[in-house]
Amino acid sequence: MTHPAPPLAALFELTHRCPLQCAYCSNPLALTPPAQELTTAQWQDAIRQLQALGVLQVHFSGGEPAARNDLETLVETAHRSDLYTNLITSGVTLKEARIDRLAGAGLDHIQLSIQDTDEAQADAMAGVKGALARKAAAARAIRAAGLPLTVNCVIQRRNVARVAAMIDWALEAGARRIEIAHVQYYGWAIPNRAALLPPREAVDRALAVIEDARERLKGIIAIDHVIPDYYAARPKACMGGWGRQFLVIDPAGDVLPCHAAKTIPDLRFDNVRQRDLASIWNEGEAFQRFRGTAWMPQPCRSCERKEVDWGGCRCQALKIAGNAAATDPACALSPAHARLQALAGVTDLAPSPLLYRRYI
Ligand code: SF4
Numbered sequence: 062m063t064h065p066a067p068p069l070a071a072l073f074e075l076t077h078r079c080p081l082q083c084a085y086c087s088n089p090l091a092l093t094p095p096a097q098e099l100t101t102a103q104w105q106d107a108i109r110q111l112q113a114l115g116v117l118q119v120h121f122s123g124g125e126p127a128a129r130n131d132l133e134t135l136v137e138t139a140h141r142s143d144l145y146t147n148l149i150t151s152g153v154t155l156k157e158a159r160i161d162r163l164a165g166a167g168l169d170h171i172q173l174s175i176q177d178t179d180e181a182q183a184d185a186m187a188g189v190k191g192a193l194a195r196k197a198a199a200a201r202a203i204r205a206a207g208l209p210l211t212v213n214c215v216i217q218r219r220n221v222a223r224v225a226a227m228i229d230w231a232l233e234a235g236a237r238r239i240e241i242a243h244v245q246y247y248g249w250a251i252p253n254r255a256a257l258l259p260p261r262e263a264v265d266r267a268l269a270v271i272e273d274a275r276e277r278l279k280g281i282i283a284i285d286h287v288i289p290d291y292y293a294a295r296p297k298a299c300m301g302g303w304g305r306q307f308l309v310i311d312p313a314g315d316v317l318p319c320h321a322a323k324t325i326p327d328l329r330f331d332n333v334r335q336r337d338l339a340s341i342w343n344e345g346e347a348f349q350r351f352r353g354t355a356w357m358p359q360p361c362r363s364c365e366r367k368e369v370d371w372g373g374c375r376c377q378a379l380k381i382a383g384n385a386a387a388t389d390p391a392c393a394l395s396p397a398h399a400r401l402q403a404l405a406g407v408t409d410l411a412p413s414p415l416l417y418r419r420y421i
């Protein structure tokens with residue numbers, strides 16, 4: 062059997078614990094309780110296996126990865142294993158001393174997310190008070206520690222008009238890069254979709270602001286932006302293609318081709334407690350299912366983009382087309398594209414109550 066190339070990167074969802082409750086959180090609706098999280102030694106073992114497999118990067122995420130007291134130990138283990146280490150954090154609990162310890166442990170990069178530049182709106186989206194000021198303080202400490210910083214802005218209908226202010230916030234914070242990402246409709250974002258999805262005109266206006274800023278700020282800050290699937294004509298290569306570049310390990314040790322893969326009901330996932338990562342990646346049932354192009358239906362099978370976007374997102378195909386093995390409805394060639402467009406038309410004109418992420 063020929064094995065696939067090793068993954069480029071692994072995403073560690075260290076925990077589902079988080080001080081925020083964002084209404085668009087991509088974590089599953091049933092969050093893993095702390096008692097079921099992998100131990101320090103189990104995460105360290107996963108890191109060493111990834112090194113042996115030829116992985117280059119590890120992203121520490123969550124929930125809030127800083128909720129794990131052993132974060133420094135895990136960063137140090139990854140650093141000593143020659144892995145590039147990135148921390149994806151809300152920043153609200155990160156104080157100067159901890160950031161210095163993480164830098165000392167060999168952390169290479171931090172991605173700090175903001176909900177909004179309007180404090181009241183930021184609080185409303187995250188379900189907590191005063192998060193933005195704490196994020197600004199964390200950004201200062203990150204830069205003082207000499208760590209490169211990317212600011213992640215998650216765009217939805219309540220903040221889409223403030224894209225320019227978000228770019229200014231990232232500049233002020235000393236970020237080298239800003240990722241302007243529209244909400245992805247998985248996890249908690251699905252029940253909140255009508256309240257979160259911005260209308261097409263607002264997305265177009267934001268796009269013009271971003272294009273202008275890209276020109277103006279060339280060489281000062283890199284601006285990444287992806288059009289939301291609901292207004293696209295072709296899908297993105299979700300996760301760079303299923304089982305091609307990334308693996309995700311969830312807090313309990315299940316190994317997933319993408320963070321939302323557990324929404325696909327008939328997939329069986331292996332766990333790092335029971336099987337080694339090389340064999341999970343090479344032969345695991347969940348990774349094999351949609352790897353490559355052999356599984357593809359028409360129109361993907363005879364499409365010239367099939368090795369560009371790999372048929373798009375399996376989880377979105379399931380959600381919208383009712384079949385994880387269908388063409389992603391974000392593609393205009395998909396028979397279910399009209400369903401996605403119809404959903405895009407269903408946005409709340411008045412602010413509606415948000416369902417917040419919580420342990421249920
Ligand atoms: Fe991509 Fe399939 Fe659409 Fe072609 S038909 S663009 S491969 S999703």
Ligand code: FES
Nearest residue numbers: 299319374375376
């Ligand atoms: Fe699962 Fe796109 S989120 S394949």
